[in-house]
Amino acid sequence: MAGPKLIKERVPTPEVPVEERIKSFVEVNLGYDFVSAVKEAERCLQCNPAPCIQGCPVHINIPGFIKALRENAESPEEAVKNALRIIWDDNTLPAITGRVCPQEEQCEAPCVMGKAGEPINIGKLERFVADYARKHGIEKELLKEFTSTENGVKGKVAVVGSGPAGLTCAGELAKMGYKVTIFEALHKPGGVLVYGIPEFRLPKEILDREIAKLKELGVEIKLDHIVGKTVTLEELLEEYDAVFIGTGAGTPKLLNIPGILLDRIYTANEFLTRINLMKAYKFPEYDEPISIGKKTIVIGAGNTAMDAARSALRMGSEVTIAYRRGREDMTARIEEIKHAEEEGVKFEFFLNPVEFIGDENGKVKAVKFEKMRPLEERDAKGKRKIVGTGEYITLEADTVIIAIGLEPNKIISEEATGLKTNPDGTLVVDENLMTSIPGVFAGGDAIRGEATVILAMGDGKKAAKAIDEYIQKKRLPA
Amino acid sequence: MGYKITKKENLSAIDFFMEVEAPHIAKSWKPGQFVVLIPDEKGERVPMSVYYAKDGKIGMFIRRHGVTTLKLWHEFHVGDEILSITGPLGKPIEVKHYGNVVFAADAVCAQAEAYATLKAMKEAGNYTIAIHSFENKANTYPEEYLAKPVADEFYITTEDGSVGRKGHYLDILKELIEQDKVDIVFAGGKLGSLKKLAELTRPYGIPTIVTVRQIMVDGTGMCGSCRVLYDGEIKFACRDGPMMDAHKIDWDDAIKRNARFAEQEKLAREIYLAKLREKGVI
Numbered sequence: 001m002a003g004p005k006l007i008k009e010r011v012p013t014p015e016v017p018v019e020e021r022i023k024s025f026v027e028v029n030l031g032y033d034f035v036s037a038v039k040e041a042e043r044c045l046q047c048n049p050a051p052c053i054q055g056c057p058v059h060i061n062i063p064g065f066i067k068a069l070r071e072n073a074e075s076p077e078e079a080v081k082n083a084l085r086i087i088w089d090d091n092t093l094p095a096i097t098g099r100v101c102p103q104e105e106q107c108e109a110p111c112v113m114g115k116a117g118e119p120i121n122i123g124k125l126e127r128f129v130a131d132y133a134r135k136h137g138i139e140k141e142l143l144k145e146f147t148s149t150e151n152g153v154k155g156k157v158a159v160v161g162s163g164p165a166g167l168t169c170a171g172e173l174a175k176m177g178y179k180v181t182i183f184e185a186l187h188k189p190g191g192v193l194v195y196g197i198p199e200f201r202l203p204k205e206i207l208d209r210e211i212a213k214l215k216e217l218g219v220e221i222k223l224d225h226i227v228g229k230t231v232t233l234e235e236l237l238e239e240y241d242a243v244f245i246g247t248g249a250g251t252p253k254l255l256n257i258p259g260i261l262l263d264r265i266y267t268a269n270e271f272l273t274r275i276n277l278m279k280a281y282k283f284p285e286y287d288e289p290i291s292i293g294k295k296t297i298v299i300g301a302g303n304t305a306m307d308a309a310r311s312a313l314r315m316g317s318e319v320t321i322a323y324r325r326g327r328e329d330m331t332a333r334i335e336e337i338k339h340a341e342e343e344g345v346k347f348e349f350f351l352n353p354v355e356f357i358g359d360e361n362g363k364v365k366a367v368k369f370e371k372m373r374p375l376e377e378r379d380a381k382g383k384r385k386i387v388g389t390g391e392y393i394t395l396e397a398d399t400v401i402i403a404i405g406l407e408p409n410k411i412i413s414e415e416a417t418g419l420k421t422n423p424d425g426t427l428v429v430d431e432n433l434m435t436s437i438p439g440v441f442a443g444g445d446a447i448r449g450e451a452t453v454i455l456a457m458g459d460g461k462k463a464a465k466a467i468d469e470y471i472q473k474k475r476l477p478a
Numbered sequence: 479m480g481y482k483i484t485k486k487e488n489l490s491a492i493d494f495f496m497e498v499e500a501p502h503i504a505k506s507w508k509p510g511q512f513v514v515l516i517p518d519e520k521g522e523r524v525p526m527s528v529y530y531a532k533d534g535k536i537g538m539f540i541r542r543h544g545v546t547t548l549k550l551w552h553e554f555h556v557g558d559e560i561l562s563i564t565g566p567l568g569k570p571i572e573v574k575h576y577g578n579v580v581f582a583a584d585a586v587c588a589q590a591e592a593y594a595t596l597k598a599m600k601e602a603g604n605y606t607i608a609i610h611s612f613e614n615k616a617n618t619y620p621e622e623y624l625a626k627p628v629a630d631e632f633y634i635t636t637e638d639g640s641v642g643r644k645g646h647y648l649d650i651l652k653e654l655i656e657q658d659k660v661d662i663v664f665a666g667g668k669l670g671s672l673k674k675l676a677e678l679t680r681p682y683g684i685p686t687i688v689t690v691r692q693i694m695v696d697g698t699g700m701c702g703s704c705r706v707l708y709d710g711e712i713k714f715a716c717r718d719g720p721m722m723d724a725h726k727i728d729w730d731d732a733i734k735r736n737a738r739f740a741e742q743e744k745l746a747r748e749i750y751l752a753k754l755r756e757k758g759v760i
Contacts, residue, residue, distance in 0.1 A: 187562035224564040250700040261731045267702035288522040289742035362734045
């Protein structure tokens, strides 16, 4: 029995050279072509049971799609179609997850190949399948297979929010034969995918296509509708059989320190919304302005901090990321940290901001930090605890972006008084993701506080199943 | 998808009226709330105060000030569609019996809000007093757009005395307070006036609820752009306001933050005006 030859190194994916990419918002990673994708797919050991499936929050049949891809290497179209069919069974938005998932912590973490060498590049393969299928019309063909012929007959569901949780929930329900309407507060669908994630990581064209796909599945999207204001939850419950709340964690946390109101101190949400949703980087061709100086300090160390830092860099600023903990505690994806470093973002660790210092015009000119020291003791999240040293340092900055996290937006919970929340503002849900109001389900950051795109999608999928069961049960005669 | 403009009229040398089809908003809007509109693909999200919401339509007063509002005036006409209008946003004001209710306005947002607010207040059994202040005759609105029909007492003031009484709403209000005729003040408009208003009513302990105009992006509490220092805490004008207790606002900070993009706005406005001149529009 001759097993496959172990190839320890990944087939690389090309990237736009640093000197070029820092001048624009073009996507950094160029992805695989068919030949290199198949070569990478051939490294897969096809484990059974497959630990990668367990590592994926939506349990995509990863060995299955990889096998389909390489099995039909002489017919790229057939291979990709088969692979996409397998992915879509679990995840209708692979062009997004292939780009933004923290694969190194999920599917790729337990990959057996990772023990011998580099784990299979699952994210990039997933992305390849989605991109190739779109470019070659395969996606359109396959959509027919997934479009339910009984659209609308099983019932009507309202989905609140068009971010990853809402889009997934809507897609799954539409495939099952429900008539789904998404209510979105902004003028473009996508939630955090459109306002939060820059084009160099997730091109708008890709996102638009994924959303168009949902529309082809029969999902209706009502933009400019704020549930809790434009329409109440109660009104939705009168018209729909069930409601899914996927409103995310829409409120930025702020630092409660002196100088927080100074000019050019942005929350990451404001900064990124101006840039990503409103295209302020093209001001004045686009009307939304942005004001950014020569030296930017980004506070935080998650993906949002990397996105903000790399955006500021592309707008011509020198950028430093200041984090109160150490390098090993940064929560951003490894690829984003690597890209930020390559592009020239500087990192400062163990600095905790204590004051923003302004100039005579009310603009920020520096940030005062206390130097922190790590302890051996760890907190609930497994991170080393830190203490102040009593020593201070002041760094010059004419722009500051605060990316220290988010908490749930309370618009719905304030309006719908029966909707129970936890002390941190997240919605209370049971094991089926049903809230305290029967027929109202929730998922994603609205129940998690802050998590990843894929975990939100996992919730959307789980809720869709629970909603289906709930509606079918309700339909049964007593 | 868009929202059709159903009426447009000039109000004054600087402001105009526009009505847009927006049934999703019209059915749920209440006095105190605002909307966010975007004219076109390249446009910005601009918060707008609402004059009325009825029959599936939203009436707004708009100042020809920045690129967006100049665009709406010069390029958008009855029958055209704007890209987006979202709302209602913010918290409605509390309509109940207060006694003597004043609504004071010295710029576009409050001029728009006066009628609907006082109408609701009158229906709630209050004695209503409207004060509309303008700089001069050229900036004064036609009377049918003012709160006269719903005001038990009605004043217009201009700074130069060219229409109504010479002076500002602060002058009239001072007299009314001295006559012990004011139980609560609602106001909006220029932030500098609101700061003075807060100082005027504070010693008398008269509740003073005003529109805290701040630069916004999404309008739902997501971006944090419109943060203000309120009673020592950070609040968002869009979500916690836009009408807030004037005595609790740090006005110096609010005034500074509202001028954050002055340079960019000026640049964009100059570029846009040059374009209009080139096309012969102005």
